[in-house]
Amino acid sequence: MAISRKPLDVDNYSAAEGGNGSAIPGYYSRVNLNDIINNFIVGYTGDGKVLPKVPRYEVAFWAQRTVQEFSYDIFHAEKTMEIELSSTLQISLPSDYVNYVDISCLDADGNLRPLQNSKRLKPAKSASQDQDYNYIYDQEGNIIYEQTSQTLKQFGESDIATKKQNYESDEYDVRDEAYGAKYGSEPERANANGTYVLDLEAGKIYFDSMFGEGDIIVLSYISDGLGDNGDFANVLVPKLAEDAVYASILYNLSKLRPSASGAAGLYKKEAYAKLRNAKIRLSNMKIKEIAQVLRGKSKWIKH
16 A cells, blocks of 8 residues: 555665665665555545545544554664763763663774663752752742752762772772672672663763763664654654554544444454564564574583
């Protein structure tokens, strides 16, 4: 049902790929949200169709909601960004951020080293106070907060690097748990790569003093798939899940209409069945790759 595209047409590829258009490589495996909305209106609405009359904005709403829900665990809508740290040792979350998958740092050899989320430090807002320790309020009676809390300042200025250097020396204090004490270390804290604090309210990630200006942080995160929803042509859906998107839109629209609510139960079953099919199709499991991994099961592991 998708609008046909010519995968090798020079007018479709971007100038960077030797073409005259704006499409990116690999676009043929996906269909944009504009096409999905148009195809649904043509195929499912009108006289003699399943839905006699549905305004376009309503179809667009449920199409966006479907893309959002599918992005979390079906589309594998993971994005990866390389971000260079400034002297403030903090980065801002992307505008389409939903949840993080992995946060790593890039070492000198080009390897990614996993970072640990600081479980014993929670981001807090620092209230402004006068010399008598009373809160300072604005004209509307709300408490004024400092730009950066003292908790996060001390986290960024902590002398963790020195503790790491002294870890194997006689100067190391076994009571210091920055990297886990020598005797009975805590695995969740035994990490020499550094830690970070995620502040969702501020939309920031703060890093400790293990890092410095110019270090490269690699952030892998889940997007809601609608990062550029101002233009539906830039919201892309894998063609392997296109039919599941149509089924989901149909079910959500039919359950709200008396004329089609009788068949809503059938559409619901169809939507879940096609959703499962989409998961299988997009799982991208390769038999040869699985067999290569399973060859390691014959190894003897000594303890």
